[in-house]
Amino acid sequence: MTDRYHRQILLPQIGQAGQARLSAARVLLVGCGALGTVIAEQLVRAGVGTLRIVDRDVVELTNLQRQVLFDESDAKEETPKAVAAARRLGGINSSVKIEPLVVDLHAGNAEELAGLEAGGVRVDLILDGTDSAETRYLLNDVSVKHGVPWVYGACVGMEGRMMAIRPPGMACLRCIFPEPPGPGELATCDTAGVFSPVAAVVASLQVAAAIKLLTGADHAAGHDLLSLDLWNNRIRTTSTIDAKRADCVACGQRRFQFLEQRGGSASTSLCGRNAIQVRPAGRVVMDLDVVASKLGSAGVVERTPHLVRCHINGSEDLRLTVFSDGRLIVQGTSDSDRARSIYARYIGT
Ligand SMILES: [Zn+2]
Structure with missing residues (x-):
C-alpha cells in the first residue's frame, strides 16, 4: 500500500x-x-x-x-x-x-x-x-x-x-x-x-x-x-535574533498581564457583523433545551445540536444566538450595554 x-x-x-x-x-x-x-x-x-x-x-x-x-x-x-x-x-x-x-x-x-x-x-x-x-x-x-x-x-x-x-x-x-x-x-x-x-x-x-x-x-x-x-x-x-529584551514584560519580567485578566463577564464587538458577544463570568454549561423554552415566548426559536437561535418578535431586528458555554451573540446592534441588558433579560445572569 x-x-x-x-x-x-x-x-x-x-x-x-x-x-x-x-x-x-x-x-x-x-x-x-x-x-x-x-x-x-x-x-x-x-x-x-x-x-x-x-x-x-x-x-x-x-x-x-x-x-x-x-x-x-x-x-x-x-x-x-x-x-x-x-x-x-x-x-x-x-x-x-x-x-x-x-x-x-x-x-x-x-x-x-x-x-x-x-x-x-x-x-x-x-x-x-x-x-x-x-x-x-x-x-x-x-x-x-x-x-x-x-x-x-x-x-x-x-x-x-x-x-x-x-x-x-x-x-x-x-x-x-x-x-x-x-x-x-x-x-x-x-x-x-x-x-x-x-x-x-x-x-x-x-x-x-x-x-x-x-x-x-x-x-x-x-x-x-x-x-x-x-x-x-x-x-x-x-x-529578531537580537530582539529579546531583558525588560520585556512577558519574557523578561515574567508578568503575564493578559493571562491575569480573568474574572468578570465580558462583551466584545464581533469583527464585521454589527453584533456583540456577551460572555458570562466563569465556567458555564448551559442547558440549551432550557434556553430554547425560555426564549420561546420572546420570538421564533430554532434549536440545533450546537446552539439556540431566536429572532426576537416586534419591531427590533435582533437575532440572538446562544451557545452551550453560556455565550450570547446579539446580532443587529453594536451597543454593548444593550447586548448586556438583553443577556440579563433573556438568558439571565
Ligand atoms: Zn519578550
Missing part, C-alpha cells in the same frame, strides 16, 4: 522520522477563519496527530471568499466554524484526531484549552488563527509562561505577518511589539477587507514553521518576522 504521506516522507528534511513525530503531535489552533481554515487543512493533510480547533463563531456568507473549509450550506445553516471545519477535515484525513470546540478562548480558559492545567494533555504547539490582537497577547503569555512555542500570523488588506515564537530563548511578541494596538488604531478585516491570497500565504508560512517545529527542525523555523505586501510584491524578512 502506498503511504498517503509518500511525497512528504520523500523530503529528506522530513523523512519517516519526521512523519512519525508529526503524527504524534498535538496542536491547538485558535481561530478558524481566513488563516485558521488554511492552517487546519494543511496540517490535517500533512498528518498531524491531534488538532484542537477553538472558534467561537458561526459561518457567514462573507466568509466564503477566503475561508476555504466552508461552503454555502454551512453559511445557510450558520454552522459553528469549528464544527463545519471538523466535518470537512474528517473527510480529508480520518486518521487525524480533530477536537472542535465552539468556545471563546479567554484568560480564564486559555491554559486549560492548551492542556496546561493539572490533568491536561499539553499541546506541542499553538497556532494563531485569530483576528484579535488581545487574543494574540494572551497566547503569547500562555506560550512564555509554559514554554510552549506558538506561531503568530496576521493579515488585513493586502498585508500579512508571520513569526514562529519559541520561548525561552527567542524574542516573544511583546519583545517586538510591547503593547497591543489600542481599539480602533488598527485596520481590521471589517474596515479594510482582506485579500484572500494574503491569508493563504500567511497561513502557509505558519504551517511551514509549524511542521519544522513539530518535526524537531527548530533551527529551520528561523528567527525572522516575515512581512508581506502582496499587492506591491514586497516580502520583507526582519531578523
Whole structure:
C-alpha cells in the first residue's frame, strides 16, 4: 500500500522520522477563519496527530471568499466554524484526531484549552488563527509562561505577518511589539477587507514553521518576522535574533498581564457583523433545551445540536444566538450595554 504521506516522507528534511513525530503531535489552533481554515487543512493533510480547533463563531456568507473549509450550506445553516471545519477535515484525513470546540478562548480558559492545567494533555504547539490582537497577547503569555512555542500570523488588506515564537530563548511578541494596538488604531478585516491570497500565504508560512517545529527542525523555523505586501510584491524578512529584551514584560519580567485578566463577564464587538458577544463570568454549561423554552415566548426559536437561535418578535431586528458555554451573540446592534441588558433579560445572569 502506498503511504498517503509518500511525497512528504520523500523530503529528506522530513523523512519517516519526521512523519512519525508529526503524527504524534498535538496542536491547538485558535481561530478558524481566513488563516485558521488554511492552517487546519494543511496540517490535517500533512498528518498531524491531534488538532484542537477553538472558534467561537458561526459561518457567514462573507466568509466564503477566503475561508476555504466552508461552503454555502454551512453559511445557510450558520454552522459553528469549528464544527463545519471538523466535518470537512474528517473527510480529508480520518486518521487525524480533530477536537472542535465552539468556545471563546479567554484568560480564564486559555491554559486549560492548551492542556496546561493539572490533568491536561499539553499541546506541542499553538497556532494563531485569530483576528484579535488581545487574543494574540494572551497566547503569547500562555506560550512564555509554559514554554510552549506558538506561531503568530496576521493579515488585513493586502498585508500579512508571520513569526514562529519559541520561548525561552527567542524574542516573544511583546519583545517586538510591547503593547497591543489600542481599539480602533488598527485596520481590521471589517474596515479594510482582506485579500484572500494574503491569508493563504500567511497561513502557509505558519504551517511551514509549524511542521519544522513539530518535526524537531527548530533551527529551520528561523528567527525572522516575515512581512508581506502582496499587492506591491514586497516580502520583507526582519531578523529578531537580537530582539529579546531583558525588560520585556512577558519574557523578561515574567508578568503575564493578559493571562491575569480573568474574572468578570465580558462583551466584545464581533469583527464585521454589527453584533456583540456577551460572555458570562466563569465556567458555564448551559442547558440549551432550557434556553430554547425560555426564549420561546420572546420570538421564533430554532434549536440545533450546537446552539439556540431566536429572532426576537416586534419591531427590533435582533437575532440572538446562544451557545452551550453560556455565550450570547446579539446580532443587529453594536451597543454593548444593550447586548448586556438583553443577556440579563433573556438568558439571565
Ligand atoms: Zn519578550
